[in-house]
Amino acid sequence: xxxxxxxxxxxxxxxxxxxxxxxxxxxxxxxxxxxxxxxxxxxxxxxxxxxxxxxxxxxxxxxxxxxxxxxxxxxxxxxxxxxxxxxxxxxxxxxxxxxxxxxxxxxxxxxxxxxxxxxxxxxxxxxxxxxxxxxxxxxxxxxxxxxxxxxxxxxxxxxxxxxxxxxxxxxxxxxxxxxxxxxxxxxxxxxxxxxxxxxxxxxxxxxxxxxxxxxxxxxxxxxxxxxxxxxxxxxxxxxxxxxxxxxxxxxxxxxxxxxxxxxxxxxxxxxxxxxxxxxxxxxxxxxx
Numbered sequence: 001x002x003x004x005x006x007x008x009x010x011x012x013x014x015x016x017x018x019x020x021x022x023x024x025x026x027x028x029x030x031x032x033x034x035x036x037x038x039x040x041x042x043x044x045x046x047x048x049x050x051x052x053x054x055x056x057x058x059x060x061x062x063x064x065x066x067x068x069x070x071x072x073x074x075x076x077x078x079x080x081x082x083x084x085x086x087x088x089x090x091x092x093x094x095x096x097x098x099x100x101x102x103x104x105x106x107x108x109x110x111x112x113x114x115x116x117x118x119x120x121x122x123x124x125x126x127x128x129x130x131x132x133x134x135x136x137x138x139x140x141x142x143x144x145x146x147x148x149x150x151x152x153x154x155x156x157x158x159x160x161x162x163x164x165x166x167x168x169x170x171x172x173x174x175x176x177x178x179x180x181x182x183x184x185x186x187x188x189x190x191x192x193x194x195x196x197x198x199x200x201x202x203x204x205x206x207x208x209x210x211x212x213x214x215x216x217x218x219x220x221x222x223x224x225x226x227x228x229x230x231x232x233x234x235x236x237x238x239x240x241x242x243x244x245x246x247x248x249x250x251x252x253x254x255x256x257x258x259x260x261x262x263x264x265x266x267x268x269x270x271x272x273x274x275x276x277x278x279x280x281x282x283x284x285x286x287x288x
Contacts, residue, residue: 031225048259051175055182055257059170061230063124063185064160067140067193068132071220072101072159074197078205081211097149101156110162115161121169121237124161129224138220140214148178158224172237174268175258193223242271 006174045094056075076098082199107130135154174182204215210236235257241250250271254264 014237023131040206051257051259052178055174058173058234058257059182059185060189061168061234062125062169062228063189064230065128065159065166066186066189067196067223068155068220069105069159070162070190070193070195071195071197071200071223072155073190075200075216075220077197078201079135079213079216082209083148086209087145087148091195093145097152100149101152102160103254104156105160105163106151106156109164110160112158112161112164116165116168116240120170120240121165122231122234124165125169125201128158128161128165129227130158131155131161132146132224134158134222136217136224140218142220145172145205147280162227169237172239173235173253173257175260178265212255238268239271242268 080094080098083089089097104130112124112128115127119127132155135151135156135158138151138154139148140151142151163186167183170185171179171183200216200219204212204219206212207215235253236249238250238253238257241247241253247268251264251268254259254267258264258267
C-alpha cells in the first residue's frame, strides 16, 4: 500500500490526495428524483390514454343513433318481401312504407335542433331513443298496414332527432386533436347499421312469413336500448352547459374529455364568448 503526500502535507491512499475527495458527489440522492419524474410521466400517459378511451366511448354511444338509420335501410330491403306477403299490401303501399321514414326523419331533424337547445344534447338523444323504441315495438306487433305505418312515423321522428344531434354532440365534447376523426363516427356507423340490416335479413329469413319480418324489425330496437345505458356514462355537452350558465359543470366535462388543462381553459373561454354572442343575437331577434 502506497501513500502520497499532497500539497498541504496530507497523505492519500494509493496516490489519491485526501484534499480532493470532496470533489466526488453521492449519486444515490438523485435516484428518488429520477423515479418521481418517471412516475409522473407514467401518470400523465395513463391519464391521456384514459381520456382518449372515454371520449371514443362517448362518440361510439352517440353514433348508435346512426346505426338505427343504417339498419332500417338495410333491413327493409329484405323485410318488405315478407311484409307484403303477410299483410297482403300493394306495390304502392310498399313504396309509401319505405319512403315515409326518410320524409319524417327529415322533419325530426328540423325539430331536433331546437329541442337540443332546450333540454340538452344528451337528453335529446335519450328522447330520440325512446321515440324510436316505441315506433320499433309498434312495427314489431303491427296487426295491419295502418298500425305499421304509425310505427314507421314514430321511428322516423326518433331517427331524425338522433341523426341530427349525434355529430353535434361529438364535435362539442371532442378535443381539438381528434375532433376530425371522431366526427366521422356517425357516417361510419350508418354503414355498420346497413351491414347489420343485411345480416339480420339473412339470419331470420328462414322463419315463417308472419314471424320473420317482425323479428327483423325488433332487432333494430337493440341499439336504442344501449343508448339508454349510455346515459349513465356520457356527459352533457359543455357548450350547452355554458349556454345554461353552468360554467363549473362545463369545465368538469372538458377536464374529462381533454388531455391538456391549458386547452380546457382556452376552449371554455371560446365557448363562453360564442355562447354570449349567440345569446345576444337571439335576444335581439326576440325584441325585433
